[in-house]
Structures are given as structure tokens and as C-alpha cells.
Amino acid sequence: MRRVVTLYQSTVGKKAMMAVSGIVLFGFVLAHMVGNLKMLFGRNEEGVYAMDAYAEFLRDVGYPLVPHEGVLWIARLVLLAAVGIHILAAVQLSQRSRAARGAAYKKQQPLSFSYASRTMRWGGVIIALFIVYHIAHLTTGQAHADFVKGEVYRNFVVAFQNPLVFAFYLVAQTALCFHLFHGVWSVFQTLGANHPRYNHLRRPFAVGYALVVFVGFMLPPVLVVTGMLTL
Numbered sequence: 510m511r512r513v514v515t516l517y518q519s520t521v522g523k524k525a526m527m528a529v530s531g532i533v534l535f536g537f538v539l540a541h542m543v544g545n546l547k548m549l550f551g552r553n554e555e556g557v558y559a560m561d562a563y564a565e566f567l568r569d570v571g572y573p574l575v576p577h578e579g580v581l582w583i584a585r586l587v588l589l590a591a592v593g594i595h596i597l598a599a600v601q602l603s604q605r606s607r608a609a610r611g612a613a614y615k616k617q618q619p620l621s622f623s624y625a626s627r628t629m630r631w632g633g634v635i636i637a638l639f640i641v642y643h644i645a646h647l648t649t650g651q652a653h654a655d656f657v658k659g660e661v662y663r664n665f666v667v668a669f670q671n672p673l674v675f676a677f678y679l680v681a682q683t684a685l686c687f688h689l690f691h692g693v694w695s696v697f698q699t700l701g702a703n704h705p706r707y708n709h710l711r712r713p714f715a716v717g718y719a720l721v722v723f724v725g726f727m728l729p730p731v732l733v734v735t736g737m738l739t740l
Contacts, residue, residue: 534588646674678730
């Protein structure tokens with residue numbers, strides 16, 4: 510345990526923890542995006558919206574071996590821990606970086622490095638705010654004008670009929686896209702996956718991953734706004 514604490518206190522350890530927690534979050538984002546695409550499948554043969562059936566499946570995973578929503582809550586706690594570690598490591602690394610560079614050196618840092626740093630920092634803030642709003646909006650319903658518990662498809666369609674909600678979602682997904690690009694690209698280097706044979710693939714992979722997630726998340730709201738997804 511002491512070695513783990515010592516490792517985390519080092520810059521290398523913080524970067525590794527940030528990378529590992531980032532991988533957990535990358536996986537969740539991809540899975541969540543794929544799940545959201547259930548919005549496109551309408552009703553099943555029983556007359557139930559595919560999105561509602563999928564949401565019920567998530568609540569019932571592992572039942573009756575585990576309590577109703579038990580696996581879902583375990584996943585939520587793991588994600589919460591990953592988010593906490595990711596944010597804490599990011600803040601601490603940023604503080605160390607500023608302290609090490611100093612004001613004079615900071616003015617001389619490359620434009621591309623400065624742009625990437627600002628994108629990750631402010632993108633992270635936007636994403637964090639969006640997560641809080643998104644949970645209150647489509648999970649618990651406090652931020653939803655006409656929330657009906659259990660009716661995920663309906664709540665989604667009603668929500669994105671509001672242009673302001675769509676605009677905020679677009680801004681958040683754009684921030685997520687940039688964050689994923691820089692994060693995925695950085696993970697390879699942080700975890701030592703750095704070799705001339707495949708280094709040239711890192712950037713295309715990061716771009717492709719970020720774009721797939723962006724398009725996947727934005728497709729259902731766009732279809733709602735254009736009237737192709739309705740109640």
C-alpha cells in the first residue's frame with residue numbers, strides 16, 4: 510500500500526493513474542454512445558421502445574443474483590471513482606506543471622502545447638458541468654420540464670425539442686470530442702505504447718475514436734430536432 514501511495518505522489522504515478530482512469534472513462538463513453546443509439550430503433554414487437562427496453566435491461570443486469578439495479582450502482586461507483594481520480598490527478602499535474610515552468614518559461618511554450626492544455630482544462634470543466642446537468646436532466650429528472658420516470662425515449666425526445674438543450678448538448682459533445690482526442694493520444698505515450706512502428710497510427714486512431722463518439726452522441730438529438738424522431 511505504501512508503494513502505491515509513493516508511486517501516486519510522483520509525477521509519473523499521477524500520469525499513470527490519470528491514464529488508467531481515462532481508459533475506464535473512454536470505455537464507458539463508447540458503451541454509453543452505443544446504448545444511446547437504441548433511440549433509433551423505435552418500438553420492438555411488444556410495442557416497447559427499444560431505448561426503454563435497454564434501460565430496463567441495465568437496471569435488471571444480474572438480478573436476482575444481485576439486487577435490482579445492483580450491478581448498475583456498482584458501475585456508477587466505479588465510474589465515480591474513475592472521474593474523481595482523473596480530476597484529482599489532472600489538477601495536481603496542472604499545478605506541478607505551472608510551478609515547474611514559471612512565468613518566464615510559460616510565455617515561451619509552443620502554441621500547440623498551450624492550445625492542447627487549454628482545451629483539456631476548459632473542456633474538462635465543461636464536461637464536468639454537463640455530467641451534473643445530464644444526470645439531473647435525463648436520469649433523476651430535476652432539470653427536466655416534463656420528466657416521466659422509466660420512459661427514457663419519451664424524456665429524451667421531449668428534452669431535445671428545446672433548442673437551448675440541444676445547443677448545450679452540442680457544446681458539451683464538442684468539448685468531449687477534443688478531450689477524447691487529446692486524452693486518447695496521450696494515453697499511448699503515458700503507458701509506454703510508444704514505438705516507431707505504430708506511432709504514426711496514434712493520431713488517426715484518436716481522431717477516429719473522437720469523431721465516432723461525437724457523431725454517435727449527436728445523431729439522436731439531431732434526428733429529434735429535425736422531426737425524424739417523434740413520440
